[in-house]
Amino acid sequence: MGRQSCCYKQKLRKGLWSPEEDEKLLRHITKYGHGCWSSIPKQAGLQRCGKSCRLRWINYLRPDLKRGTFSQEEENLIIELHAVLGNRYIHIHIHIHICFFFFFLLGFLWRILGFSRFSIRWSQIAARLPGRTDNEIKNLWNSCLKKKLKQKGIDPVTHKPLSEVENGEGNGSNKPSLVGRHPIHQYTSPPPTPPKLSSNWFNPEFSPPMTASYGPLYYGTTTGGSANNTTWGLVQTQTEEEEEEEEEEEEETKWTEFLNNPLLMAAALQNQTPQSYYNIEIKSEPFYLTNSSSSSSNDMWWPQTQQQQLPLQHEPLQNPDICGKDMQRLTAAAFGHI
DNA sequence: AAACCATGCAACCGCCAGTAG
């Protein structure tokens, strides 16, 4: 049908926000919460569309935002998460290679249409970086991290060595070139002894989500079958269609578990020796452990919902010099009195 | 000093899913 932009109505301002507009929006949300975004412009006396207000709030005015440059650890985490979350299309790729039955093709078509958007999940990446927005991370990736990876000879899309990418995926190997999409697998030496985690991450029976379906097919070259060589633990080779279907379901479950369990994620990131791959220095302490000294471990690691965060997480400005725009201070001040 | 270029960032656009009427 082609609806008009939400700002098509006349007299709606576009472009950069003025400090006055920021203040109006900030005061209104501070006082009343955002509620229905579409009604906020009118209530706050702004000549903006609700969508624009929402974006401004989320990307700039939110009090829990961490401004300033990204730390090395944050960059590294983004790269790792991009490798995991940014290449979801590989599921389809692999399954096309694996399955020859029409039934499965239909199933995967459905999957493509229903689940996979072939896009990078910036919002999910951002959810694992407290105080950072998806827009911010996306910008960082496009402007900085992609270049860094290329300079290190890594293809930023596939996370494979550029030489391997240039050789093409049909270079005589009959394996779909999945190995290497996740540096976690390709370049890990035997993992160090895991910390005392009660998760099943290090359980040999546990397979990380992205390996669940095709692990048996593509891990032959990277694992010798011993636990020592298997960082993530491989499932037994399964050829039954039913089992593959089950794996599909398990995969989704494990994805959810993986992405929502800070212990799993932290353990994975700590044990995949990314520095060996990206040659990025990793400090001894994960950044998210240093963010706060007062909150609970969960609070430190994973943001709660925005609604929960707003009044609770007033994080002092960490790089006030970078906040040339004083609205952030205003924000902090306003919420500091709540 | 001026022109040009590169970069980073804020904001917009379009699409999609969910939902209410």
Next chain:
DNA sequence: CCTACTGGCGGTTGCATGGTT
């Protein structure tokens, strides 16, 4: 069931700024 609305997301654009020539 259909339509319109809303919120959310990812991709893209345009501008401001800083660096270089």
